[in-house]
Amino acid sequence: MKIVRPAKAGTMESNDIYIMVYPNENGNEIQLDSIVLKQFGNQIKKVIMDTLNELEVENALVVAKDRGALDYTIKARVETAIKRACE
Structure with a gap:
């Protein structure tokens, strides 16, 4: 998938x-x-990168502001933002 425009998903709740x-x-x-x-930074980055790889995304800058989300929430938010950013 090719990112063609900025997109966002999620909240700061x-x-x-x-x-x-x-x-x-x-x-x-x-x-x-x-x-x-400090506790979960590497795991959060891994979930984001794995989701990008699953969706075959290349050349994306992902800015994430986490408030204690679980892995499935992170994955869902990344997928939604990617789909909004693609053609």
């Missing part, structure tokens, strides 16, 4: 994650801000 997706020329990149970054 507790137990949710706000995902913003932008076109990027340097492969897939993740910028993560989380209230649980």
Whole structure:
């Protein structure tokens, strides 16, 4: 899937994650801000990257602002933002 426009999904409510997706020329990149970054930062990034790989997304900048979301919520928000950003 090719990212053609910026898109977003999610909220800044507790137990949710706000995902913003932008076109990027340097492969897939993740910028993560989380209230649980030290404990779960690597796991959150892994879920985001695995979702991008499953959807065959290349060249996306994902900006994530996490408020304690679980893995399935992260995956759903990333999928929604990607689908909104594609052609």
